[in-house]
Amino acid sequence: VKGSPYAVVLWTLGLLAVAELGLEWRAAARGWETLLFGAPAASRLPADSPFGRTADFPFRSRVVEERVPPGVTRLWLASASYAEHIFLPPEQIFPVLLEDELRRRGHQVEVLNASRAAQGIPAAAAELAELGPRYRPDWVLLYQLSNDVDALTNQLQGETAAGGGTPGAAQPSAAAAPWPTELARRTTLYEQAKNQLSPRLAAARMLRDEPVEGLGPALVRDLADFDRTVRAVGARTLVCTFVTSEPDLGRPLPPDFERKLLRTNAHLSADGWRASIALGNRALAEGAAQLGLPLLDLLPAAPQGAEFFEDLFHFTPIGHRAMAQVLADQLEPWLGAGRTGAPERGGR
Amino acid sequence: VNFNSAEFLLFLPLVLLLHGALRSREGSRHVLLLAASYLFYMTWNWRYAGLMALSTLIDYGLALWLERARDPRRRRLLLIASLGTNLGLLAVFKYANFFARSGQSLFQAFGLDWALPQHELLLPVGISFYTFQTLSYTIDVYRGQLPAERSLLRFALFVSFFPQLVAGPIVRASEFLPQLREPRDVRAEQVQLGLARIFRGLCKKVLLADLLAASLVDPVFADPSAFGPLDLALALYAYAFQIYCDFSGYSDIAIGAALALGYVLPENFDRPYLAQNVREFWTRWHITLSTWLRDYLYIPLGGNRGTKGRTTRNLLLTMLLGGLWHGAAWNFVLWGAYHGLLLVLARGSERHAGRAADSTLRVVARRLLCFHLVLFGWLLFRVSSLEHLSEYLTAFATPLDTVQARPLALVLLGAAALAHCLPRPAVDGLQRSFASRVPVPVQAAVYAALVIVLVGATLDTAAFIYFQF
Numbered sequence: 001v002k003g004s005p006y007a008v009v010l011w012t013l014g015l016l017a018v019a020e021l022g023l024e025w026r027a028a029a030r031g032w033e034t035l036l037f038g039a040p041a042a043s044r045l046p047a048d049s050p051f052g053r054t055a056d057f058p059f060r061s062r063v064v065e066e067r068v069p070p071g072v073t074r075l076w077l078a079s080a081s082y083a084e085h086i087f088l089p090p091e092q093i094f095p096v097l098l099e100d101e102l103r104r105r106g107h108q109v110e111v112l113n114a115s116r117a118a119q120g121i122p123a124a125a126a127e128l129a130e131l132g133p134r135y136r137p138d139w140v141l142l143y144q145l146s147n148d149v150d151a152l153t154n155q156l157q158g159e160t161a162a163g164g165g166t167p168g169a170a171q172p173s174a175a176a177a178p179w180p181t182e183l184a185r186r187t188t189l190y191e192q193a194k195n196q197l198s199p200r201l202a203a204a205r206m207l208r209d210e211p212v213e214g215l216g217p218a219l220v221r222d223l224a225d226f227d228r229t230v231r232a233v234g235a236r237t238l239v240c241t242f243v244t245s246e247p248d249l250g251r252p253l254p255p256d257f258e259r260k261l262l263r264t265n266a267h268l269s270a271d272g273w274r275a276s277i278a279l280g281n282r283a284l285a286e287g288a289a290q291l292g293l294p295l296l297d298l299l300p301a302a303p304q305g306a307e308f309f310e311d312l313f314h315f316t317p318i319g320h321r322a323m324a325q326v327l328a329d330q331l332e333p334w335l336g337a338g339r340t341g342a343p344e345r346g347g348r
Numbered sequence: 349v350n351f352n353s354a355e356f357l358l359f360l361p362l363v364l365l366l367h368g369a370l371r372s373r374e375g376s377r378h379v380l381l382l383a384a385s386y387l388f389y390m391t392w393n394w395r396y397a398g399l400m401a402l403s404t405l406i407d408y409g410l411a412l413w414l415e416r417a418r419d420p421r422r423r424r425l426l427l428i429a430s431l432g433t434n435l436g437l438l439a440v441f442k443y444a445n446f447f448a449r450s451g452q453s454l455f456q457a458f459g460l461d462w463a464l465p466q467h468e469l470l471l472p473v474g475i476s477f478y479t480f481q482t483l484s485y486t487i488d489v490y491r492g493q494l495p496a497e498r499s500l501l502r503f504a505l506f507v508s509f510f511p512q513l514v515a516g517p518i519v520r521a522s523e524f525l526p527q528l529r530e531p532r533d534v535r536a537e538q539v540q541l542g543l544a545r546i547f548r549g550l551c552k553k554v555l556l557a558d559l560l561a562a563s564l565v566d567p568v569f570a571d572p573s574a575f576g577p578l579d580l581a582l583a584l585y586a587y588a589f590q591i592y593c594d595f596s597g598y599s600d601i602a603i604g605a606a607l608a609l610g611y612v613l614p615e616n617f618d619r620p621y622l623a624q625n626v627r628e629f630w631t632r633w634h635i636t637l638s639t640w641l642r643d644y645l646y647i648p649l650g651g652n653r654g655t656k657g658r659t660t661r662n663l664l665l666t667m668l669l670g671g672l673w674h675g676a677a678w679n680f681v682l683w684g685a686y687h688g689l690l691l692v693l694a695r696g697s698e699r700h701a702g703r704a705a706d707s708t709l710r711v712v713a714r715r716l717l718c719f720h721l722v723l724f725g726w727l728l729f730r731v732s733s734l735e736h737l738s739e740y741l742t743a744f745a746t747p748l749d750t751v752q753a754r755p756l757a758l759v760l761l762g763a764a765a766l767a768h769c770l771p772r773p774a775v776d777g778l779q780r781s782f783a784s785r786v787p788v789p790v791q792a793a794v795y796a797a798l799v800i801v802l803v804g805a806t807l808d809t810a811a812f813i814y815f816q817f
Contacts, residue, residue, distance in 0.1 A: 004536070005534050006361075007788045008792055008795070011788055011789050011791075013361060014792075014793040015797060016796045023639050058813065168459030180354040180357075181353060184354035192802070193804030204559055205563045205754065206563065206752045206753065206757075
């Protein structure tokens with residue numbers, strides 16, 4: 001490096017590499033997944049663990065055979081980071097606790113936790129279309145909204161901007177990002193830079209206090225598409241309303257919550273986001289009614305209070321336990337119907 | 349490959365290091381730079397690289413033929429062939445649909461339902477820039493001002509040189525080809541200075557232009573009727589500085605990347621909003637385009653040598669075509685016509701030029717007036733249609749007393765205005781002393797920190813505005 005005309009380039013690249021390594025080491029020590037050190041300890045499973053994910057079993061729940069045992073009702077949970085929660089051991093997350101609770105109440109159930117961080121309804125449908133025919137669920141439980149609200153708001157707001165005429169403004173590209181961008185996005189430097197700066201810079205934006213126009217119909221469309229996929233694999237959809245820790249408009253959010261919120265959403269204020277979630281829940285309820293789908297309204301019975309939530313929608317271990325109870329209570333009548341053959345897919 | 353992307357962060361150091369490894373092998377360096385330039389272009393659309401290669405081959409061959417030809421008629425025919433090919437490609441890819449749509453609207457106005465053929469071809473990125481470069485080359489050879497380039501490799505590199513390929517500066521063959529004929533000894537100082545210039549451009553683009561767009565310009569222009577006059581005015585001011593920071597930021601990165609490879613590109617901006625009249629504005633804004641239009645359009649049309657009426661015609665025609673060069677839409681034509689008109693009025697006025705004896709107050713007043721005249725032009729430039737323009741202007745008259753702009757957005761607007769107004773010699777001097785006096789590891793630490801800040805601030809979809817031209 002010394003004496004080379006390109007020393008400054010090499011030094012810069014070297015320092016970036018050292019910074020990435022240092023941040024990855026720190027992140028891995030704190031239990032985060034990183035590019036170089038891989039998955040966090042909580043999601044690394046011992047060889048004899050009864051839980052997935054494994055190379056052969058793509059769900060973060062108790063490992064089961066592909067073939068459904070006779071008399072067993074199989075539940076597929078389509079959700080996101082709130083149900084995947086890779087920083088907790090599998091036995092502490094609500095999908096597994098739900099299976100335990102339902103079994104304790106005498107139901108022969110298997111829960112397949114197909115939840116993935118940052119996943120929205122369309123991605124959940126794609127995964128179901130791919131894996132559903134192999135695992136043949138009876139019921140598909142849809143519990144997600146925040147990623148869809150973020151993605152649809154960004155999309156609809158972008159469309160509005162384009163429609164309003166922005167010859168110089170960049171348009172979102174539908175094409176997949178090139179591999180260097182994808183690789184860069186997996187670095188801890190990228191994560192940290194985005195975490196620390198994006199929410200602070202979002203303060204410069206004119207954030208909306210109301211949901212973006214078209215959000216409700218877009219959610220209903222996504223739900224209808226999702227239900228078509230569910231029916232195609234021979235199952236039935238159970239729609240859940242989405243639970244947040246701070247549903248009340250006008251109440252200030254803890255600064256940490258707000259920062260996390262602004263990281264993934266560039267258009268909505270705290271009130272705008274909460275109003276969008278409320279609207280999303282109404283849209284899901286209306287969509288379920290239109291499509292003739294059962295609705296599990298978790299909101300009234302959901303746990304509330306700081307001990308149940310890490311942030312706006314991720315549960316603490318106590319919150320996971322409470323959520324499993326609420327879900328089990330609401331699910332039970334439908335499982336009963338399943339055992340008596342009322343649903344279309346009885347007789348297995 | 350966008351300059352503000354991870355791909356460029358990988359691409360540029362790789363090209364720099366390989367270029368350095370081929371020291372004192374100029375031919376191999378040119379092959380490397382040509383391959384890198386085509387790769388750079390093909391990451392956008394590999395098929396259209398063929399179009400650039402075709403344009404290169406035609407102009408290379410025609411220029412050699414032109415130089416040998418002695419018969420004036422044949423020489424003129426060869427020039428027409430070059431102009432026809434280059435402008436033909438531009439007409440097909442950039443303007444055909446615009447004229448077809450406009451023709452159709454005209455027919456409809458007369459009650460005729462005639463459909464004109466339209467294509468679905470993409471507009472090749474950078475076509476307006478490289479076409480103007482090859483055109484100027486053939487015209488210079490025709491005028492005998494430049495010898496035809498014998499080396500196809502050098503000529504192809506002149507056309508496709510990646511730092512300025514997509515959005516300028518528009519480089520003349522007389523400026524660039526001589527640099528390719530000499531061996532380039534890249535020194536550490538050049539690389540350091542080049543890198544400093546690249547980061548200067550990236551900061552303008554990512555920290556000012558994109559954030560101004562996201563925080564003020566885009567939301568207001570998306571729905572003008574939802575905002576009061578103050579927000580509308582702020583968004584327009586913000587757009588003036590957004591487009592300056594975006595485009596001059598791109599030019600900085602292009603100039604810096606070329607410098608790190610040992611080449612010098614012309615400057616493209618010089619604090620344009622401090623101009624005292626519109627004529628001066630065009631000597632400070634997109635300098636390489638305005639000098640191109642002057643040398644290859646305005647002067648050949650007769651310039652200001654004829655009657656007052658002819659001068660007016662030449663000015664209006666040059667600026668109309670300049671507007672159309674920016675985009676195939678009526679708002680760009682209107683923008684060009686507006687600037688043409690301003691230039692005509694400036695010529696007619698005795699007070700269009702600054703005088704040494706003018707008081708500071710008078711200078712400031714002239715600058716403010718000129719800036720606001722240019723600002724109205726940016727409104728024409730930014731709107732998507734004439735209806736959109738009318739919506740924006742109507743909203744100005746609507747009494748909404750709320751201000752939705754956030755304090756941080758105003759800070760950004762102030763920072764962009766300050767960045768624009770800083771004297772270039774002072775900024776260049778600061779940049780030079782940073783690149784030459786500060787120890788290399790400290791410079792690198794600053795750049796590494798800037799990379800992290802820029803990554804955090806980068807919006808995932810923010811392309812450079814001038815890519816579309």
